[in-house]
Amino acid sequence: MQRFFLFFFLVSAVLADRVVLKSGTEVEGAILGKSDVILKVFSEQFQRSIVIEKEAVDYIEYDGKRFTFDEFKLKSGNYNPKFRVAPKRPRPVTRAKPDSLLTQDIFKALGLEGMDSMITQRRALNLFFNAPVRWGSVGFGYLEARGLKSEDGAKFREYDFRFRNEPFSMRCLNAQVRRNFMRGTGSLVLDVGYGRENIDADLFGVVREAAIMRYLAVRYVYCRHEWLLSPGLSAGAMILKAGVIRYSARSLVNPVESARQVDLSFYQSAFRPLLGADLNFYDVVSLNASLDVLKLPRPPLYINLAFLMPFVQ
Numbered sequence: 025m026q027r028f029f030l031f032f033f034l035v036s037a038v039l040a041d042r043v044v045l046k047s048g049t050e051v052e053g054a055i056l057g058k059s060d061v062i063l064k065v066f067s068e069q070f071q072r073s074i075v076i077e078k079e080a081v082d083y084i085e086y087d088g089k090r091f092t093f094d095e096f097k098l099k100s101g102n103y104n105p106k107f108r109v110a111p112k113r114p115r116p117v118t119r120a121k122p123d124s125l126l127t128q129d130i131f132k133a134l135g136l137e138g139m140d141s142m143i144t145q146r147r148a149l150n151l152f153f154n155a156p157v158r159w160g161s162v163g164f165g166y167l168e169a170r171g172l173k174s175e176d177g178a179k180f181r182e183y184d185f186r187f188r189n190e191p192f193s194m195r196c197l198n199a200q201v202r203r204n205f206m207r208g209t210g211s212l213v214l215d216v217g218y219g220r221e222n223i224d225a226d227l228f229g230v231v232r233e234a235a236i237m238r239y240l241a242v243r244y245v246y247c248r249h250e251w252l253l254s255p256g257l258s259a260g261a262m263i264l265k266a267g268v269i270r271y272s273a274r275s276l277v278n279p280v281e282s283a284r285q286v287d288l289s290f291y292q293s294a295f296r297p298l299l300g301a302d303l304n305f306y307d308v309v310s311l312n313a314s315l316d317v318l319k320l321p322r323p324p325l326y327i328n329l330a331f332l333m334p335f336v337q
Contacts, residue, residue, distance in 0.1 A: 041053060041084075042084070043076060043084050043085075044084075044085070045080050045082055047080070051074060052067070052069070053066045053068045053074075058096065060078075061078050062078065063075070063081065064076075158250075158307050158334045159204055159206065160204050160307070160335060161202045161307040161334040162202070162333060163199075163200055163330050163331050163332030164197070164198065164199050165328065166195055166196065166197065166328075166329050167196045167197075167198040167215070167217050167219070167239075167326060167328045168193060168194070168326070168327045169193060169194055169195075169237060169324060169325075170325045170327070171191045171322065171325055172191065172194065172235075172266060172290060172324055173191045173290070174189050174268075174288070174290040174291075175290065175292060176292075180268070180288060183286050185268070186223060187224070187235075187268050192235070194219050194220075194221040196217040196219025196237055196239070197218060197219065198215055198217035198330060199215070200213065200215050200332065201213070202307065202310070202332065204307075205249075209246065209249075210244060210245055210249070210256070211245045211247060211256075213241075213244075213245055213258070214240075214242055215239070215240070215242075215328060216240050216241075217238075217239055218237070218238050219235075219237040220234055221234065221235045231271060233269065233271070235266070235267070235268050236269060238264075238265045239262050239265070241260060241261070241262040241263075241298065241314075243258045243259065243260030243298065243300075244258065244260055245258045246258075249307070252305070252306055253304075254303070254305075255304075256302045257300075257301060257302065258300045258312060259298065259299055259300075260297075261295060261296065262314075262316075262326075263295060264291065264294055264296050265289065265294055266289070266290045267288050267290050268288055269285050269286070269287050270285060271285045272286075293318070296318060297316075298315065298316065298326070299315055300314030300315060300326075306334065307332055308331070308332055308333075308334060309330070310328075310329075310330045310332060311328070311330075312327070313325065313326070313327050314326045314328070
C-alpha cells in the first residue's frame, strides 16, 4: 500500500499541470478551465483559483506535453468560451487643487515666455522668499539730512549772516537707481538729489538766506535681494555740496539787476564716505540710513526713503 501511494505521488508530480509565463514565473496546479482569452488554474501553492490572461502565457505543460495557448485544449465540459477577463474599473481622476492666492506663481499664471527656467530656480525658496528675478529698480523719494553743521562756523559772522551755524535739518528730492547682482549677493545703489530751505526772508517775502544741498551718492548694499523683505548693510561715498547762500539787497537804481550773493560751503572736502543700514521691500520701497564717517563721533545722518518700480530680467 505504501508503495502504491509513493508511485501515485511520483506520477502526479511528473504529470502535474504547469503554466509558464512570459515573465519566467511558473504556476503549478490543475487547469480548471480555458476560454479564448484566459486560463483558470487552481494553484496548489496559494490554494485558490488564479486567472491568467492569454497575453501573459508563454507555454503550457499538460499531461507531460507542451502546448501553446491556442494549441491547448480541454475537454468540452471544461471549456467555456464565455470566460472573460473582468474589465478594469478606471481610477477616478484626481483633479489638482488650484493654487491659493498665497501660493500661486504670478508669472506662471500669466504664462509669460522665458520665465519657466527662472521660476524653477526659485522653487527651493519658501513662500515669503519667492520673489521674482529682478535686475533692479528705479524711482523717486526723499532724503532728509539731519545734524548739518559747517566745519568753520566763524566765516558766517561776515556779511551779517542770520544763520549762526547751529545744527539743522533739511529735506531733498531724491532719484534712486538700484542694480541687483544676479550671480552674487548685494545691490549697487545710485542716488542723486537736490534740496533748498529758506532760512531768512524780509517783510516782502524776498529770501535773504537759504540753505542749498546737492549730492551724488554711490552705495553697495550687502543683502539678499531676492528676498521679499531684504535687510542689509551699506557702504559707499557721497559727493556733497551743502552750504548757505547770503543774498545782498537789490539795487534801488536797477531792480532788474541780479543781487550779489555769497556762497559759503559747510565742508572743505566734497567727498564724504558713508556707512549705514538698508531695508528693501520687493524693490518697491527702500529705506536707508547712513552716517558721514568723517564727522565722527557726531556725524550727520542721511535718511533716504525711495518709492521704486522693479524690472524683471
